[in-house]
Amino acid sequence: MKRLSEEELIHWIAAGGEDAPAFLRRGIGDDCAVCRPAPGTELVVTTDLLVENRHFRLTTSPLADLGWKVGAANLSDIAAMGARPVAFFLAAAFPPDRQAEFKAIMGGLRAILQWAAAPLAGGDLSAADRFLFCATVIGEAPAGGALLRSGARPGDIVYITGEPGYSAAGLRLLEAGWRVGARGGVRDAAGAPVPPQAPARRCLTRHLRPEPRLAAGLFLRESGAVTACIDTSDGIAKDLRQIAVMSGVGTEIDAVFVRACADGALVTVADALGGGEDYELLFTVDPSREATFLNAYTRAAGLPPLRRVGRIVADHPGELRLLTPAGPQPLPVSGFDHFRPPRSHEPRA
Amino acid sequence: MKRLSEEELIHWIAAGGEDAPAFLRRGIGDDCAVCRPAPGTELVVTTDLLVENRHFRLTTSPLADLGWKVGAANLSDIAAMGARPVAFFLAAAFPPDRQAEFKAIMGGLRAILQWAAAPLAGGDLSAADRFLFCATVIGEAPAGGALLRSGARPGDIVYITGEPGYSAAGLRLLEAGWRVGARGGVRDAAGAPVPPQAPARRCLTRHLRPEPRLAAGLFLRESGAVTACIDTSDGIAKDLRQIAVMSGVGTEIDAVFVRACADGALVTVADALGGGEDYELLFTVDPSREATFLNAYTRAAGLPPLRRVGRIVADHPGELRLLTPAGPQPLPVSGFDHFRPPRSHEPRA
Known part of the structure; x- marks a missing residue:
């Protein structure tokens, strides 16, 4: 498999996304994502850092399952607030020669984001000597309603x-x-x-x-x-x-x-x-x-x-x-x- | 220095914060932070992952400067949208025996958050064999106004x-x-x-x-x-x-x-x-x-x-x-x- 540059990888990620829902005025590609909260709502925000060989092992689980789980851990915090997920952000780092594994992991993450109807709205990519993920999710609830x-x-x-x-x-x-x-x-x-x-x-x-x-x-x-x-x-x-x-x-x-x-x-x-x-x-x-x-x-x-x-x-x-x-x-x-x-x-x- | 448990460290972090501004209904301590967007505003969101010895070296810069820079890299994305920072999230990992360094880094991060009037609203802590930071910032701008x-x-x-x-x-x-x-x-x-x-x-x-x-x-x-x-x-x-x-x-x-x-x-x-x-x-x-x-x-x-x-x-x-x-x-x-x-x-x- 051809190794993609950072820019090509971001394009690959952005191209796999669904149409942005009303909440996202601008998703992947700018300095920030731009979100439009609906009138009368409040937002809940959670962030989680996952480190290879500490939070997960690539040897014990299929790669797609790991991607699913990176999503699940954070979406669960949104569920606990009684909110609906409206935007998902993924910062990821991994060794440059392991892009195939990264893509397989992204497949599982996409699957749970589709399951949860939560769009991938932005993130960050860098190289590291192992896999690192930091997911941030925004959820929406009626004002004053979050549990x-x-x-x-x-x-x-x-x-x-x-x-x-x-x-x-x-x-x-x-x-x-x-x-x-x-x-x-x-x-x-x-x-x-x-x-x-x-x-x-x-x-x-x-x-x-x-x-x-x-x-x-x-x-x-x-x-x-x-x-x-x-x-x-x-x-x-x-x-x-x-x-x-x-x-x-x-x-x-x-x-x-x-x-x-x-x-x-x-x-x-x-x-x-x-x-x-x-x-x-x-x-x-x-x-x-x-x-x-x-x-x-x-x-x-x-x-x-x-x-x-x-x-x-x-x-x-x-x-x-x-x-x-x-x-x-x-x-x-x-x-x-x-x-x-x-x-x-x-x-x- | 006594080594703090994860819970004690979170308390130490939460205790150092300023009073939450109107934007934050609930900051550190729940499954998610709860944010109250003002009517007629849109939000901008950015996330950045920083890895020791790749994005920064603890040998070349004072620890407080590193904390400052973790904040600066992300606040700069908010500045580029013409927005005002309203909530900062920090996911951090580091070796359990390096808590003193973590606290010194947090001192620098707090300094820039105070400079920028951006409250620390939540995050995640875990152990790793080196320092890792993932910062996520939310900024606020009038609806349709973000650059x-x-x-x-x-x-x-x-x-x-x-x-x-x-x-x-x-x-x-x-x-x-x-x-x-x-x-x-x-x-x-x-x-x-x-x-x-x-x-x-x-x-x-x-x-x-x-x-x-x-x-x-x-x-x-x-x-x-x-x-x-x-x-x-x-x-x-x-x-x-x-x-x-x-x-x-x-x-x-x-x-x-x-x-x-x-x-x-x-x-x-x-x-x-x-x-x-x-x-x-x-x-x-x-x-x-x-x-x-x-x-x-x-x-x-x-x-x-x-x-x-x-x-x-x-x-x-x-x-x-x-x-x-x-x-x-x-x-x-x-x-x-x-x-x-x-x-x-x-x-x-």
Whole structure:
């Protein structure tokens, strides 16, 4: 493959884009992208840096899946605000002789941007001795409508979408040597093909190609019943503590929820509470609106399942407690920290 | 110094910020920052990735200057759109044992954000084996007002602010062994102190602590006389060609401008035309408004000097030509390309 110059690569990227929607007056090609916020809206903005061999390994996942995931990690933050993504920016660096890999990664990123109807609006390209990505996404919500972490009140009920812990279980399979081919074929650590119905596939898919909960996020915001929301990128324990700290409340997790998280084979309780990269939505619901909310949620089409996690309390603000038959017990918060050495039970982010 | 956890570092960063202005409903601490665009405005967005030992070297510049420059590179793009910066996002990665350096770099970034009245609104932190920065900035302009690269028309006059080439000359001094101490003391390659009045100091300052032309950019936009604008981060030749390509016009550079760029000692013509990181504004003015524009510009306080570069022509669209006594000659475009090997005359970006 001919190696493209920086300018040619930017053209290649710009040419692959969809027509710019109304929000973008000017996309790739100027000093800045130019955005036109609609009257009566507010914007939410998130940025994430991903470094090869620290946040991802090109050896364990197909390149297109990596591109998908770069998009998913950021779109999940937009989902957590109950917003709609309107512009995506990608700054990327990589070794000049690895343009073919970059293009394959861009293929996966384009796929999720199309899935999310979010246009690639700008970015930056440079060379480095490994792959680096920094994605920035802008989302739109009605003015005053974006969901924050800080609105939880004592008495609120805590819910989570989807299947916490599946991503951590999928990562463990990949680290044990399971492999997914570019066409979706899966082989276990011994190299034997894995049948399409195998439960392990769900874990691998949730880790490699997570679907940010954009539709659920919009539903939560529009319901008017949700008081606080966060996406679970660092594990339920760490993320729920963020809600507790930011809202100045305590939280109690039901033992029945914890037991239900472990599926008995692939997914452990530690995966569910401390596993990263789930990209589920963890949120609190006003108890006076809970019944109406659940009713509407279960009738809506295309939303992920919900599980009741526990409730918000006034005492022990900023802390997590586990509700056991013997009463509430403190729950130590684990989770990934970039600036201290990892412990064995922690996911690698 | 005690090593902080990721959470503690985020607190340290958040605590150093100013009060959030009206534009920011929510800054650091949630899944996303929440921004409130004013009615009748449009937003401009830029993102830049900077990699240690590729875009900068910690050995050649004081740490605070590096932080300043991370901000300057991005704020310059906002200036080029004629916009006012309203929110700055920083994604950073670095080795966990180099927190002291990170804090010193943040000191310089804070200084320029304060200078530019741009609040730090969010970001991302992670560990890596070297320093990486990805800055994203949002700027605000009246709806339809942002200056683009694509508006130049035949007959327009090309101008540039400030002193092109000084940054490249400053970089050459640093590469030759000149050093600037944290307190501003300068020593030449032989280690001898350099007096405060020495012309070399201006080159070093323009390279290490460039001031993005925000005030000039606002003036250009408000004048209504400017048809296209770009900031010179890759050298006049490459950046002017961007205006030519995006506007579908040709450009002619006056030989007298080229001669005037070289100061006879430190700054060469190659520095001025091909040197990177000047962060000056290169723009085109409607000839029917030129006199009024120049009149107002020279009366305004605090703006950098202007130089006439040349003019826009209809023929040879997308190309640069040098106006010599023998007639126009094609001017080869050089400039840094991340994806091909550097030539000897090119700046290292």
